[in-house]
Amino acid sequence: MEMTLGTRIGLLRREKGMKQEELAERMGVSPQAVSKWENDLNCPDIALLPLLAKTLGVTVDHLLTGEKPEPPVRLVPEEERKDFKDMFLKVTMISSEGDKMRVNLPMLLVQTAMDAGVSIAGSPALKQLDFQEIVTLVQQGATGEIVEMESTDGDILRVVVE
Numbered sequence: 285m286e287m288t289l290g291t292r293i294g295l296l297r298r299e300k301g302m303k304q305e306e307l308a309e310r311m312g313v314s315p316q317a318v319s320k321w322e323n324d325l326n327c328p329d330i331a332l333l334p335l336l337a338k339t340l341g342v343t344v345d346h347l348l349t350g351e352k353p354e355p356p357v358r359l360v361p362e363e364e365r366k367d368f369k370d371m372f373l374k375v376t377m378i379s380s381e382g383d384k385m386r387v388n389l390p391m392l393l394v395q396t397a398m399d400a401g402v403s404i405a406g407s408p409a410l411k412q413l414d415f416q417e418i419v420t421l422v423q424q425g426a427t428g429e430i431v432e433m434e435s436t437d438g439d440i441l442r443v444v445v446e
Contacts, residue, residue: 286350287350288324289321289324289327289347289348290321290322290323290324290325290327291322291324292347292350293318293321293322293328293336293340293347294322296340296341296342296347297318297322297340300339300340300341304318304319304322305318307339310335310339311328311332311335311336311339313332333347333348356428356429357426357427357428357429357430358426358427358428359424359425359426360425360426360427361425362425365425368391368392368395368422368423369390369391369392371390371391371422371427371445371446372388372389372390372391372445372446373388373389373390373391373394373418373422373443373444373445374386374387374388374389374443374444374445374446375387375388375389375410375441375442375443376440376441376442376443376444377410377439377440377441377442378439378440379438379439380437380438380439389404391419391422391445394415394418394419395419397415398415398416398419410441412433412441413431413441413443418430418431418443418445421445422445426445427445427446428444428445429442429443429444430443430444430445431443
């Protein structure tokens, strides 16, 4: 069963150790309004969503969908790193027309292609990436969203390493 917005608001509020009255005060609404949100009798006004998300310590996307964002880039200490052969390069490309392409490549395959001089960049947006540099960053412990860029045509490219 999928969690509702109201259930998520209540859960996040309790995780922060807040009472409904405290959340209401921070949001500039009545405690009854918060109660109605949490019981799915009403939804917060759209203009309140950014403040509500910030107050609850999440993104608006997470608040609305429950999906947690990809982890930010971080440098993992050597003793905590996954084995390189167990890591994946996840490429997501969304064209300006709304087409989506998702590719999950084992890092070992990416490195092997780079070592052999084989290009894995098919689209113009992917050709802008330096895959050898990405391999080097991952070998040095970088994980998370390595690249996010938008082309002048409106294409969006995200590269995440897990």
